[in-house]
Amino acid sequence: xxxxxxxxxxxxxxxxxxxxxxxxxxxxxxxxxxxxxxxxxxxxxxxxxxxxxxxxxxxxxxxxxxxxxxxxxxxxxxxxxxxxxxxxxxxxxxxxxxxxxxxxxxxxxxxxxxxxxxxxxxxxxxxxxxxxxxxxxxxxxxxxxxxxxxxxxxxxxxxxxxxxxxxxxxxxxxxxxxxxxxxxxxxxxxxxxxxxxxxxxxxxxxxxxxxxxxxxxxxxxxx
Amino acid sequence: xxxxxxxxxxxxxxxxxxxxxxxxxxxxxxxxxxxxxxxxxxxxxxxxxxxxxxxxxxxxxxxxxxxxxxxxxxxxxxxxxxxxxxxxxxxxxxxxxxxxxxxxxxxxxxxxxxxxxxxxxxxxxxxxxxxxxxxxxxxxxxxxxxxxxxxxxxxxxxxxxxxxxxxxxxxxxxxxxxxxxxxxxxxxxxxxxxxxxxxxxxxxxxxxxxxxxxxxxxxxxxxxxxxxxxxxxxxxxxxxxxxxxxxxxxxx
Ligand SMILES: Nc1ncnc2c1ncn2[C@@H]1O[C@H](COP(=O)(O)OP(=O)(O)OP(=O)(O)O)[C@@H](O)[C@H]1O
Ligand SMILES: [Mg+2]
Numbered sequence: 374x375x376x377x378x379x380x381x382x383x384x385x386x387x388x389x390x391x392x393x394x395x396x397x398x399x400x401x402x403x404x405x406x407x408x409x410x411x412x413x414x415x416x417x418x419x420x421x422x423x424x425x426x427x428x429x430x431x432x433x434x435x436x437x438x439x440x441x442x443x444x445x446x447x448x449x450x451x452x453x454x455x456x457x458x459x460x461x462x463x464x465x466x467x468x469x470x471x472x473x474x475x476x477x478x479x480x481x482x483x484x485x486x487x488x489x490x491x492x493x494x495x496x497x498x499x500x501x502x503x504x505x506x507x508x509x510x511x512x513x514x515x516x517x518x519x520x521x522x523x524x525x526x527x528x529x530x531x532x533x534x535x536x537x538x539x540x541x542x543x544x545x546x547x548x549x550x551x552x553x554x555x556x557x558x559x560x561x562x563x564x565x566x567x568x569x570x571x572x573x574x575x576x577x578x579x580x581x582x583x584x585x586x587x588x589x590x591x592x593x594x595x596x
Numbered sequence: 597x598x599x600x601x602x603x604x605x606x607x608x609x610x611x612x613x614x615x616x617x618x619x620x621x622x623x624x625x626x627x628x629x630x631x632x633x634x635x636x637x638x639x640x641x642x643x644x645x646x647x648x649x650x651x652x653x654x655x656x657x658x659x660x661x662x663x664x665x666x667x668x669x670x671x672x673x674x675x676x677x678x679x680x681x682x683x684x685x686x687x688x689x690x691x692x693x694x695x696x697x698x699x700x701x702x703x704x705x706x707x708x709x710x711x712x713x714x715x716x717x718x719x720x721x722x723x724x725x726x727x728x729x730x731x732x733x734x735x736x737x738x739x740x741x742x743x744x745x746x747x748x749x750x751x752x753x754x755x756x757x758x759x760x761x762x763x764x765x766x767x768x769x770x771x772x773x774x775x776x777x778x779x780x781x782x783x784x785x786x787x788x789x790x791x792x793x794x795x796x797x798x799x800x801x802x803x804x805x806x807x808x809x810x811x812x813x814x815x816x817x818x819x820x821x822x823x824x825x826x827x828x829x830x831x832x833x834x835x836x837x838x839x840x841x842x843x844x845x846x847x848x
Contacts, residue, residue, distance in 0.1 A: 480602050493687035500681035501701040512689045593733040
């Protein structure tokens, strides 16, 4: 069998060097996706006729297109329409693309999370003289966040893996680096396996962290 | 007069659920509202604090007067400050402890200092017999305990009147009395209360006035003796007879 374990171990450090880029893409995109997703979810729940329809359109649009196509539209397409955007960096374009994409998934997750909180608590808050916004922030959102946490975590996991698409915009992250190493050495199997294992390890660490976060957050809701 | 309602109307779609309700409740008075299912008892209560938007009439509670066809959100907020409500299913804040449930409104809407609020909260929990459960979350409390926390939460904001919507209907029979006991105490202290209830015995015992509702209207009102024991209204008699029959079935 033509498998060189020591070669694989040898390239690992070089690949891991690009982990921060992958993490940066994933974490920053996730941050914006959460903010946008929450706003869209609240708008969709608002029952303000025109607005909630626009929110639905947004969700449908960004969920319905492949991530790769969206990235290309933003990075290669938009500057053609708006020349001032030619200075936009690949990193910025990738983060915008991923944020918009994931926010459309998160909006639906958050909406389900909000709707799963018993409505009576809103009424109880109003009845003791609290304002709607106070009840949202102190009572409803914390419970909704907990309900939405598992699905949000899954979204983050797929986002982390999807950041490998950023190589198509010329960004050197985990996968792009692996690709370069592989084509130089022609040891495709070992190199890509090493890349895959780094992603896997990352996801394992994250899932483990999320498990503890869930346990901690759900303390009030368990007997 | 603590509560004064004139010509209150509410409809859901085309269905008239409250039909020209007039209501006067004195300070310190305990009023029990009885009537068949679907007669509009909950809706009436929920209109008093605008959880439902009325379709007409005026509501006046402790000098805050509101024309239900013409008011601003500021006015609604003012009116809600006058009362507190106890719900059939307690509706406690699930992410807050018993104590936090009681003091939440004190901290965020009355802007009270945390130490002061905690002190008030602990006293109130003691009053409903739950000082030991202060740090427990609602999910770890029995139904009766949850309802007592919700009564403490209602008392915390020092409301001019408390609205109870079937406070014991969701409870197991053996837990009903601990909640009624707390309400009895409040009645003894001249708390103004409006209580929707199916517990006739209890209504007779605590209420100064009983209101019988049917089909969105107040059919008859008077002392418990007048309405529950000696009603001459055929509609009221029929309702009370049915209630007795149902009880018989349960007991058999
Ligand atoms: N949100 C709503 N939308 C439509 N109809 C409603 C709504 N809430 C209540 N109703 C209707 O209004 C009528 C009065 O309801 P309400 O809940 O006030 O009755 P109730 O006297 O409290 O009855 P119960 O003893 O069963 O609690 C019922 O016919 C009910 O179906
Ligand atoms: Mg009801």
